[in-house]
Amino acid sequence: xxxxxxxxxxxxxxxxxxxxxxxxxxxxxxxxxxxxxxxxxxxxxxxxxxxxxxxxxxxxxxxxxxxxxxxxxxxxxxxxxxxxxxxxxxxxxxxxxxxxxxxxxxxxxxxxxxxxxxxxxxxxxxxxxxxxxxxxxxxxxxxxxxxxxxxxxxxxxxxxxxxxxxxxxxxxxxxxxxxxxxxxxxxxxxxxxxxxxxxxxxxxxxxxxxxxxxxxxxxxxxxxxxxxxxxxxxxxxxxxxxxxxxxxxxxxxxxxxxxxxxxxxxxxxxxxxxxxxxxxxxxxxxxxxxxxxxxxxxxxxxxxxxxxxxxxxxxxxxxxxxxx
Amino acid sequence: xxxxxxxxxxxxxxxxxxxxxxxxxxxxxxxxxxxxxxxxxxxxxxxxxxxxxxxxxxxxxxxxxxxxxxxxxxxxxxxxxxxxxxxxxxxxxxxxxxxxxxxxxxxxxxxxxxxxxxxxxxxxxxxxxxxxxxxxxxxxxxxxxxxxxxxxxxxxxxxxxxxxxxxxxxxxxxxxxxxxxxxxxxxxxxxxxxxxxxxxxxxxxxxxxxxxxxxxxxxxxxxxxxxxxxxxxxxxxxxxxxxxxxxxxxxxxxxxxxxxxxxxxxxxxxxxxxxxxxxxxxxx
Numbered sequence: 027x028x029x030x031x032x033x034x035x036x037x038x039x040x041x042x043x044x045x046x047x048x049x050x051x052x053x054x055x056x057x058x059x060x061x062x063x064x065x066x067x068x069x070x071x072x073x074x075x076x077x078x079x080x081x082x083x084x085x086x087x088x089x090x091x092x093x094x095x096x097x098x099x100x101x102x103x104x105x106x107x108x109x110x111x112x113x114x115x116x117x118x119x120x121x122x123x124x125x126x127x128x129x130x131x132x133x134x135x136x137x138x139x140x141x142x143x144x145x146x147x148x149x150x151x152x153x154x155x156x157x158x159x160x161x162x163x164x165x166x167x168x169x170x171x172x173x174x175x176x177x178x179x180x181x182x183x184x185x186x187x188x189x190x191x192x193x194x195x196x197x198x199x200x201x202x203x204x205x206x207x208x209x210x211x212x213x214x215x216x217x218x219x220x221x222x223x224x225x226x227x228x229x230x231x232x233x234x235x236x237x238x239x240x241x242x243x244x245x246x247x248x249x250x251x252x253x254x255x256x257x258x259x260x261x262x263x264x265x266x267x268x269x270x271x272x273x274x275x276x277x278x279x280x281x282x283x284x285x286x287x288x289x290x291x292x293x294x295x296x297x298x299x300x301x302x303x304x305x306x307x308x309x310x311x312x313x314x315x316x317x318x319x320x321x322x323x324x325x326x327x328x329x330x331x332x333x334x335x336x337x338x339x340x341x342x343x344x345x346x347x348x349x350x
Numbered sequence: 351x352x353x354x355x356x357x358x359x360x361x362x363x364x365x366x367x368x369x370x371x372x373x374x375x376x377x378x379x380x381x382x383x384x385x386x387x388x389x390x391x392x393x394x395x396x397x398x399x400x401x402x403x404x405x406x407x408x409x410x411x412x413x414x415x416x417x418x419x420x421x422x423x424x425x426x427x428x429x430x431x432x433x434x435x436x437x438x439x440x441x442x443x444x445x446x447x448x449x450x451x452x453x454x455x456x457x458x459x460x461x462x463x464x465x466x467x468x469x470x471x472x473x474x475x476x477x478x479x480x481x482x483x484x485x486x487x488x489x490x491x492x493x494x495x496x497x498x499x500x501x502x503x504x505x506x507x508x509x510x511x512x513x514x515x516x517x518x519x520x521x522x523x524x525x526x527x528x529x530x531x532x533x534x535x536x537x538x539x540x541x542x543x544x545x546x547x548x549x550x551x552x553x554x555x556x557x558x559x560x561x562x563x564x565x566x567x568x569x570x571x572x573x574x575x576x577x578x579x580x581x582x583x584x585x586x587x588x589x590x591x592x593x594x595x596x597x598x599x600x601x602x603x604x605x606x607x608x609x610x611x612x613x614x615x616x617x618x619x620x621x622x623x624x625x626x627x628x629x630x631x632x633x634x
Contacts (some may be wrong), residue, residue, distance in 0.1 A: 081536055102542030114537035118555040128541035130551070200496070 032057050033078070033183055033215055037087035040073045047073040049239040050087065055217070055232065060209050062230030062247075063219045066262070070239040072187060075219045079108040079185050092182060101130070107181035111188045113172035115160035122147065122156040125174045146174040149208075166197050173208070184209075186218040190225060202229055223263050227251060235259050252279070257348050267316050268348065277346040283318040285328065290338035292316060294330050308336060378614070385607035394603055412593075412609075416616070419589040422504075422579070423572045428509040430568050431561065433512070434519025438560075439553070441520075442527035443535075455524065458517060470510050470581055477501040477509075486594045502584035515571055519564035522601035526560030527553070562628040567622055573617050 033055045040048040045169045048070040055061050063071040076082040078089055080101035096104040115124050122143050129139035147153050150170040159333055160168055169189060176184055189205070190198045208214045221224050226233050227247055234244040235258075243255045250315075254260035257268050260277035267278045292308040295315075304325040306318040316338060330336060388397040406412050437458065445451045461469060476482045477500040484496040499505050530553065538548040576591025590613045597606035 077541065081540070101540045108537075108540045110533050110537055112531070112533060114531065114533040114550050116534060116552060116556075117535070127538075127543075127551075131538075131541055131543045175541070 033217075034088075034090040034091065034120035035074070035078070035087070036090060038074065038084055038089060038151075040070070040077060040082060041085045048077070051236075051239075051241050052246055053234060053241060053280055055215055057215060058213045059215055059231045060206065060229055061215065061217045061232045061234060062226035063217060063236065064223060064230075064262075065221065065242075065311050066224040067221060067326060069236040071219050071221075071234075071236045074236070075108075075185050075187055075217060078105055078183070078217065080104050081108070098112075098171040102131075102179070105182040106185055107176040107179050107183075108185040108187065109172050109176045109189055112192060113160075113168050115168055115171055115175070117160055120153060120157050120159055121163070121171050124160065124171055125178055127175060128179050140206075140313050142178060143174075146178050149177075150174045165193050166201055169193070169201060173205075176326075177212070180317070181214065183215045183217060186216060188219055190220070198225075205229065227263075237262070255345055255349055256287050260346075260348060265319070269310070269314050269316065270312065271345065275336065275348045277348055278340060278344060280317045280319040280342035282340045282344045283316070283331070285318075285336045286339035287337060290316075292336055292338050294334045294336060295334050297330065308328065308338065310338070376478050381607045381610055384604055385605075385611045387604040389602055389604045392601075393424050394601075402605050403612075405605070406608055406612060415590055415593050418587065419573055419591075419613075422508060422511060422589060423569050425508050426572045427517065427565060429508070429512045430516045430519040431564070433516050434523055434564060435557070435561070437520050438524035438557075439517075439549075441524055442530075443553075459521060460620055461519060466514060467577065467581070469514060469577055473506065473510055473513070473534055473582070474501060477506055502582070502586055504583070504587060507579055507582040507587060510578050511572055511575070514578065515568045518567035518571065519561075522563035522567070523557055523560040526557050530556050558628045565624060568626075569620060570617055571619075573613065 035051055035053045036051045037052060038048060039046075039050050051070075051074065063074060065071045073082055077084050077097075080096070080099060084097045085104065088095045090096070091105055096106075101108070116127065119127065122140060125137040125146055126143040129142060134142075134170075144153065144156070147156055150173055152167060152170055152174070154165065155167060160171065172189075186205075190201055193201060202225060205216070205218070218226075218229060230247045232245065233247050233250045235242045235250060237258050243250055243259045250259065251263050251265075252265060254263060254277050257275055257277075260266040260268050265280050267280060267283075268275055269278060270276075290310055292310045294306060294308050296307040298305040300321070302322060304320050304322055306320065306325075308316045308318060310316060318338070384394075385402055386398045386400070388395050388399055388401060441451055441454055445454060474481075478484070478500070479496045479501070481501070484493075485502055487493045488496065534552055534556070535548055538552045543551065573589075574591060576589065576595045579587055579589045579592055580595075590609065594606045594609050594613070597603070597609065
């Protein structure tokens with residue numbers, strides 16, 4: 027499905043006065059991939075996205091799209107389109123006029139821009155609501171309008187700034203499935219900023235985890251989750267324990283932990299039954315808290331209670347040494 | 351169960367109702383009543399006759415004066431809108447910090463700490479035949495003789511109106527503009543709109559309620575004014591307000607009342623028409 031537009035960030039830096047928001051980041055995104063920019067608030071992920079979009083100037087470095095340096099082009103000339111966090115639908119225009127807005131700015135006549143807008147409305151399944159004003163739509167519908175408006179320009183890269191954060195949890199899961207499906211169908215690159223690791227794992231072919239203005243780790247979603255490079259990534263992605271082991275810090279997946287007769291001595295501090303899984307918290311002799319995630323049948327073969335002493339064990343090679 | 355609740359609600363609304371009744375409804379009612387009375391050279395007497403209205407609508411002066419009033423209102427409106435929109439736009443979108451915005455906004459209001467009349471009269475020495483404006487133009491060699499139309503003309507009347515009432519345009523427009531989400535402007539830019547296109551297709555439509563409120567202020571103020579026209583035209587120009595004030599000075603109260611009723615209806619019709627175009631309710 028790839029149509030050959032690679033996006034590359036080269037030493038991209040953003041400074042607000044003296045404050046460094048993005049510090050010389052480098053990344054290359056394959057054409058047609060779903061990329062999730064992930065990190066806690068204030069890590070520089072939104073600034074990065076806005077620099078790709080052209081809504082923030084690049085202090086230093088370049089944004090290269092399809093072999094062209096677009097760092098100093100206005101947003102509409104870059105081949106990117108942005109979907110805003112609050113959707114930013116024009117409240118005085120109906121759905122169809124919102125979608126056709128960029129075509130109108132280009133001076134296309136009414137029949138041709140409405141024809142194109144109708145195509146997109148059909149794609150997002152909103153044809154019936156074309157005459158409504160944004161205020162008369164639900165959050166999910168507004169999001170689909172915003173999506174149609176961004177896609178009407180046929181962008182090479184679609185930039186999504188926390189697109190699901192304004193939706194309720196149920197709708198969020200439905201919309202993320204729609205986003206993924208749409209991206210597959212269109213075959214263009216999506217760059218999606220989020221602070222939720224579950225969202226990023228569900229959607230992203232590639233993850234870029236940012237913290238303190240730099241990229242902590244980037245790569246395929248599975249690689250980032252199963253082999254975190256730094257303590258920050260291990261903790262932020264969740265499901266990992268970070269413990270001191272043989273003179274360094276290591277990451278250990280919570281679901282890799284078993285109870286054996288030999289191993290790391292610990293005391294159970296809490297047990298939580300969650301249906302398919304049982305979540306156990308234990309404290310090691312060294313005073314570190316360890317999280318263990320066990321399938322329920324395994325746990326109930328040898329049930330444990332808070333206060334029980336256990337030996338924690340794991341298979342050879344499941345420990346990941348973390349960079350300091 | 352319902353009755354006492356209703357009673358309390360009426361009681362709570364009563365003070366406002368009393369104020370409106372005493373200071374708005376009663377005077378207007380009185381004016382309407384008096385407008386049907388009769389008058390001689392030296393007295394007025396209660397009656398119910400249409401003489402005042404018949405005279406008013408039968409006189410060509412009335413139409414001329416109403417036309418002049420509309421002319422002042424429309425020209426003043428156009429200028430106050432252009433200036434007011436520009437000032438509000440600058441304050442809302444070009445001034446970055448809120449402290450600076452507040453400071454500049456207060457600066458706009460400082461002239462309004464003085465009285466209307468003083469601000470108006472201070473134009474006279476400036477615009478007069480041997481005033482500062484003419485002297486400066488002559489000394490620069492732009493003109494050879496003083497410009498006569500600078501003072502006591504439609505020009506000076508409209509200049510004073512614009513000066514007096516532009517702030518009434520700035521305030522509501524600025525207020526509406528401040529509520530425009532900045533992401534709309536970014537979204538327009540993202541969709542390839544130029545600065546002018548963003549202004550016309552996004553900012554102006556979203557500012558309409560503010561423009562409409564400012565328009566109502568300016569139009570009602572100008573149409574009801576008489577003192578500005580009198581001072582700035584040296585009593586050479588007339589509008590409806592002056593017609594009424596002349597009648598009053600001649601003790602022709604019934605005739606003045608009839609003119610006032612017609613003016614009131616005219617202004618209400620104008621506002622009614624304006625409100626049909628834009629819904630300002632969400633701004634209030």
